[in-house]
Amino acid sequence: MAEQSADAVLERAAALCARRGVRLTAQRRRVLEILCASARPLGAYDILDAMREGPRGLAPPTVYRALDFLLEQGLVHKIESLHAFVGCHHPEHPHASQFLICDTCGTVTEIENEGITRSLGSAASASGFRPARPVVEVIGICSGCAKSDPDASPRTTGGRT
Amino acid sequence: MAEQSADAVLERAAALCARRGVRLTAQRRRVLEILCASARPLGAYDILDAMREGPRGLAPPTVYRALDFLLEQGLVHKIESLHAFVGCHHPEHPHASQFLICDTCGTVTEIENEGITRSLGSAASASGFRPARPVVEVIGICSGCAKSDPDASPRTTGGRT
DNA sequence: GGTGATGACGCTACAATATAACCTAATTGA
DNA sequence: TCAATTAGGTTATATTGTAGCGTCATCACC
Structure with missing residues (x-):
C-alpha cells in the first residue's frame, strides 16, 4: 500500500511489536516491507519471489510463517477471494x-x-x-x-x- | 443443505434452468444433488469423490465445470474462506x-x-x-x-x- | 559466563486446490 | 442431415498451502 510512506508503517509496526513483546524479525519485517511497497495485493509466492531477489534462496514455509505472524499481529490482511495479502494501514486499533x-x-x-x-x-x-x-x-x-x-x-x- | 428437501431444490433448479434456457445436465444435476444432500460445505474434491462412487472415474475439470455453471446460475455459492461450496436455498431471486x-x-x-x-x-x-x-x-x-x-x-x- | 527452554528459520517433501489444452460426443437450430 | 455450438473426458500441470525435522538464535535463569 503506497498511500502511506512504507517507512512510517514499518516504524509503527516495530513500535507495536515492541509494546506487545513480540519480535519483528528481519524476515517478518521484509515481508511487511514488500507488502507495503506494493500497490496491490500479493500472493505468497509473489512475496517469495521478491525475497529471492536478494542473495539467498528461500522456501515457501518461510513466507507463510512470516505471514502468519503478521496476520496474528494485525499488520497484514488476507484477501480470501484473491488468495493474496495486503499490508494494513492502521494496525493500532482492532x-x-x-x-x-x-x-x-x-x-x-x-x-x-x-x-x-x-x-x-x-x-x-x-x-x-x-x-x-x-x-x-x-x-x-x-x-x-x-x-x-x-x-x-x-x-x-x-x-x- | 438438508433443511429443505433436496428433491424440492432440485426440482426448482430444473424449472429455473428451463425458464432461462440453460441446460441442467446430468453431471450438473449430480453435483447440485451432492451439495444439497450435505449439511456442510464440500470441497471440489469431496464432490469428486462422491461422484466417483458411481461407476466411472471422473477428473477435476468435470466437477469444476459443473460448479462454474451452478455458480453462474446462482444455484450454489462458494465459501471463499473455506475453499468450499454450498447449495443455495433460494436461487429464484438474486x-x-x-x-x-x-x-x-x-x-x-x-x-x-x-x-x-x-x-x-x-x-x-x-x-x-x-x-x-x-x-x-x-x-x-x-x-x-x-x-x-x-x-x-x-x-x-x-x-x- | 554457562545452560536449558523456547522461538525462529532453512529445507525437503508433499497435500490440496484449481486450470490449460486438446479432443470427442451430444445437442441444437436451420 | 449437417454445421455450429456446447458439454464432457482426459492428461498434464499450475498454484496455493503444510508437515515434519533439524539447526541456530535468543532469552531467562542460575
Missing part, C-alpha cells in the same frame, strides 16, 4: 477487515464502515452466533476503471453468486 | 451471499440481511465503486457450539486480521 476489490485494475481499498460492522454484529447476535473474524470483500469495479471504461463488466462470473 | 460459518462444527448458515446489503451498497457508492459480487463470511462460533462449550475459542488465528 478493526473489521472490509475491502473493495477492483476486478479490472486489481487494486484493493480497505474501508472501515461502521454501518457494515454494526449490521454484521446484529445479524450475528440475532442467530446467537459469536463472530470472531468477519470477511467482507466486495468485488467490483473501482471508480477509476469505471470512468475509463464505462461499460466494463467484471471478469467475475455472474452477479448472483 | 441476493447477496452472506454466511455465518461455525469454526467448531463447520456448519454454514446463509443469511439475507437487508442492513448488511444496504451498508455495503452505501459504502461502495461513497467511493464510486460499482459492486458486482459481495463476499460476506463471518467466521465464529454458532449458538449450538457456544452452548455446548461456552469457552470455545475459534481455531482461527487472532481476532484482528
